[in-house]
Amino acid sequence: MSSNGAQPASKQARTMAEIADLAGVAESTVSRALAGSRRVSEETRARILSLVEESGYRINARARSLRTQKTRTIEVVIAISESNRQHFSDPFFSQIVASIADALAENGYDLLLSRACPWTDIMGADALASNRADGVIIIGQGRNPEPLARYAETRKNVIVWGADIPGRDYAVVGSDNLLGGQLVGRHLLSQERNRVVFLGDIRHVEIGLRHRGCMMALTSAGAAQDQTLTLSMPFDSASAYQATQSLFRSGAWHDAIFAASDLLAIAAMQALADLNIRVPEDVAVIGYDDIALASYMTPALTTVRQDTAAGGRALVENLLTLIEGGTARDVVLPTELIVRRSCSAK
Amino acid sequence: MSSNGAQPASKQARTMAEIADLAGVAESTVSRALAGSRRVSEETRARILSLVEESGYRINARARSLRTQKTRTIEVVIAISESNRQHFSDPFFSQIVASIADALAENGYDLLLSRACPWTDIMGADALASNRADGVIIIGQGRNPEPLARYAETRKNVIVWGADIPGRDYAVVGSDNLLGGQLVGRHLLSQERNRVVFLGDIRHVEIGLRHRGCMMALTSAGAAQDQTLTLSMPFDSASAYQATQSLFRSGAWHDAIFAASDLLAIAAMQALADLNIRVPEDVAVIGYDDIALASYMTPALTTVRQDTAAGGRALVENLLTLIEGGTARDVVLPTELIVRRSCSAK
DNA sequence: TGAGTGATGGCAATCGATTGCGCAAGAGCC
């Protein structure tokens, strides 16, 4: 353990009391010096700071948070599906989490990542109740928004990524899923495609809205309802691949697929390719999310962008406002159709 | 706020002392009852448990951890690149984090997600020193493994995902990058492709090994060194796309691309497609990681699988062993070439 | 000279759970 010269073999201090001893002052003075209180002289503060530096001392966060009743930690819960725990690997979710992480870091907050909903009965799942976090960001309302609504009713610092659904009394940040669906529907019409397959589990609130928006646009233009088909399925690529394959195996009657997420769209495109069905010539494909890889598909994927960067920021800002005693406001992010090759001119 | 009948308007207890009052016992007894100590009678325990249930009481984690000196929290740091903070959205990393999250949850640990290296000077970056975590998992050694090595020297509970490099005294879990590279090299030879482009920043330890393995295989078979080209570049799709495009713009002299990650490979494939260069007929493409989407590319991507599920588990097991006072052992995960269309028979 | 003022800094209570030690009551034994 040949330590280099950078760190003179000085006392290693683990607690404030030790620093106080070294500096010959009281603990309270050290605490104030570190907190930047103006009640300690510059001279004393400098002395303390240099001792802290030398000794590698760090304030014990758990002791501090016990005393201050603040953890400076936010829990982030990925909760969109109760059955399928693979969601975190959906690039859309990791993009959101990444931007939340950045926004939190900027504000000096830690990020506690959870894979279990706090309202399940799993012991210790509720970080808020056990004082491990000051607030919670829930990503997704899931197929059944009831438990979330009940959970949020009794907590104060909860913000949700999702849709504006009735019966909620928590603030929501999200994109306009209905509009997103409409944009897709209109675009399909402009391409003269009206035999559309929708891929996704419409029992999810957000996805249901995307579906409805699209159908509204199609039918309002007089497209026959019965030319569209909805394939309800779990939220994973394998299911999307299989569903697409079995639908198109005997040839393509439909001329477009609208998938509830890019992940599903990509799997669908692969299924079509394997059947030698051309995209977009025979069947156009549109996804949702605009994940980073969407533009690198061949053909590049047409999709509805969800601005995860803005979303993460809005979630965090809202939550911090709430924590500071303010009021959260719902945020609807702009929604934009990104037209790429997979659904452009035939 | 019309509460339903499930929760009779019973006392809300926030602390153990309140539970103790309600039960007519001492705090210590409550604590023991909750901890499952055999020193309280079943009768007392049952009474306490039902009170806890009714009142919705949850042990205050920060008070407990102050007393027990354990946080039951692990910090996970994504640190592969100092300059590029976008890594978390690389599906490979989110897959690893997801599997770490699962393994930690199974063991009752929380996961603190960090985007800043604990050895930077950013205030509060060091969760270990400030007692916010019991251990740290570092994902990636980065281009410069020195700071990590120095950091790990003075800490006890550190586990790293990465490569077996000299000068480290921390335990490492990772796949055999050299072998991975060799598998790729041999496969390329078997396809009679020896004018290979390597895409990636070989200053990253792991990527350097992949590169070296591939080159070893190629040259050992007599392939001329000067037929291979190494394009060093940041770790993002855009760079990969551009590099590939400008290299192949004037036609394809090379007949294969080996990319350091699937993300880069996918971007490269897109660049080739945009130049009307056929994959695999004209140029074969091989990636690394086998992310979930790799098999859904068109053509499906040949790649070297890194078993993120096993990796996450091994990281967590190792770290928990360390925390319990045991010794960590290096783990080299099996490495496997997954041959798909993007590089199979011409 | 004495009261008033401002700048520093210390004392001790506090946050909430854990745990070593001690005590009391009842059981078992000779």
Place this chain on the structure above:
DNA sequence: GGCTCTTGCGCAATCGATTGCCATCACTCA
């Protein structure tokens, strides 16, 4: 009847930082 065990539970110290309140000191001003 006296003794030792066992079982069940309470007392109080402890983890480490924060903060309201008080003490001290050096000046200033009247």
